[in-house]
């Protein structure tokens with residue numbers, strides 16, 4: 001139905017004025033929210049044009065988050081895989097242990113500009129919840145985190161962390177009581193409290209302008225990687241690689257490279273127990289889903305023939321979402337990025353390999369990107385370079401991994 | 410063909426009262442139970458019927474309608490069942506307007522043209538899509554208009570003067586005023602704010618104005634009916650279905666009857 005848009009001069013100039021990335025993205029929200037997201041967009045345009053906003057953002061990234069983090073040459077992993085030279089972008093060294101904080105800093109600065117006095121957020125594993133609770137504490141703004149009841153039960157340490165940071169954690173019982181339901185509940189809360197509440201969305205999903213602004217805040221990952229790679233190797237990488245849940249760490253890595261056509265871009269979705277097993281067994285929206293509308297945007301979704309959303313599954317809670325950011329859907333459709341998938345077992349093996357070879361415990365989400373290296377690095381060959389986003393650290397995952405390995409702790 | 414929605418509002422107006430618009434979720438508690446519930450709505454005195462299309466992720470709904478969606482989907486309700494329910498309703502009730510209400514994804518899954526053609530063939534008069542604002546009209550609006558099915562839009566307390574024309578553009582049938590900035594359910598708007606909003610909307614459009622969200626009692630319905638052209642009641646009916654399941658029809662009829670009696674007693678809408 002939608003006329004295919006001609007490709008723009010720069011792939012980095014999306015979305016269009018209405019928030020579309022080709023046929024994806026947009027603003028599919030209840031009328032109550034429309035005026036608010038229009039106001040958010042207007043404020044974001046002003047903030048983007050305001051040097052003081054950028055300055056405060058950069059200051060906090062430097063002094064509070066600990067940026068820039070290193071781009072580390074993983075020599076032993078490179079030797080083990082026997083192919084391309086592997087560099088790891090060390091997002092796991094950020095304050096709170098993942099890339100999520102980059103976005104939270106940006107959004108809370110926007111909330112402050114808009115005079116909002118209450119913060120809400122959704123969380124799955126609790127990583128975005130912890131990052132949001134952290135910035136809410138820093139800025140002294142009350143904060144409520146919506147989390148599926150199932151996730152509250154299986155992510156107890158992060159629930160406690162959020163509470164320590166002063167956040168209220170609301171267990172969501174509706175639907176499947178996981179991440180998508182937490183997002184539904186956050187949207188319901190937002191609709192009822194639009195006057196004073198700012199919703200900090202944790203990934204490049206939601207209605208326009210969220211996919212754009214979250215991407216912009218996360219693009220610090222790719223910008224640093226570019227500069228650090230030039231310094232280390234005097235050239236750009238041949239491939240950039242990242243795991244994709246909603247897609248925020250991946251788009252943050254990819255976006256600064258979109259116009260460098262010699263740089264291959266690969267996103268890794270969670271294949272769970274195997275995409276071939278069908279609905280309920282994986283979280284690979286591109287490999288196993290179809291375009292549709294959920295949570296304010298049009299994108300690839302896990303859904304049945306009637307458009308009912310089907311359950312996602314991944315051993316990694318942060319990838320356990322039935323959708324993907326609309327910009328990824330577009331990059332897939334125009335062929336600029338390639339999306340592959342990795343099973344739970346492959347991710348668990350890559351998790352252990354990085355621990356042993358490099359002394360780094362990666363997040364299970366990031367382990368999906370590492371697992372994809374097993375084929376990509378040898379395929380690409382020895383004179384090539386891959387930059388992998390190590391989006392988070394794996395301390396949070398030790399219980400899950402122990403259980404998967406049949407170890408009691 | 411006569412426009413059933415316009416006729417229903419005209420009929421109520423001629424009787425000096427607001428139209429009663431009732432919502433239930435299709436397939437709740439099972440697809441086989443819905444016909445009896447719809448008949449009960451009509452027998453109780455509903456002038457227009459909103460039939461909810463169940464969705465796994467009803468973001469704009471409170472717990473009552475969320476649970477109804479879950480009951481329906483757990484019973485295996487498919488989009489085909491909703492159209493079958495509508496088709497059968499149209500045979501039994503040739504003149505009662507039927508409106509499908511729901512979320513975008515089930516409506517566009519097989520293409521908007523497919524959906525609009527099915528709706529038309531099933532005798533559906535209008536469609537309300539919660540999460541397609543005017544900005545995304547291209548997704549569904551043109552297909553419905555091409556089939557002669559009304560696209561009924563929502564206005565809310567956050568729809569200000571500057572935005573109202575965009576909402577009205579391409580709207581037809583009636584304008585649905587969501588009286589609270591919030592979700593369906595128990596939250597209620599102050600009558601004074603409803604009076605003011607309806608007056609504001611009427612200055613912008615000749616479409617009938619129906620007011621919904623949080624309307625539960627006959628007294629509330631009557632108060633709203635004194636200023637609006639229609640009153641929408643949903644969650645309160647859905648709760649009765651939640652409570653009585655397959656035996657809900659007589660209870661639904663009684664409750665709807667009490668709402669209608671309260672509207673009958675009122676002065677004509679201004």
Ligand SMILES: Cc1ncc(COP(=O)(O)O)c(C=O)c1O
Pocket residue numbers: 098099100124125127128202203204243244245246247248249250317318319363365366391392393
């Ligand atoms: C460490 C880590 N990586 C990746 C993700 C997936 O999110 P996204 O795809 O938005 O980067 C998460 C989400 O919780 C995470 O915690």
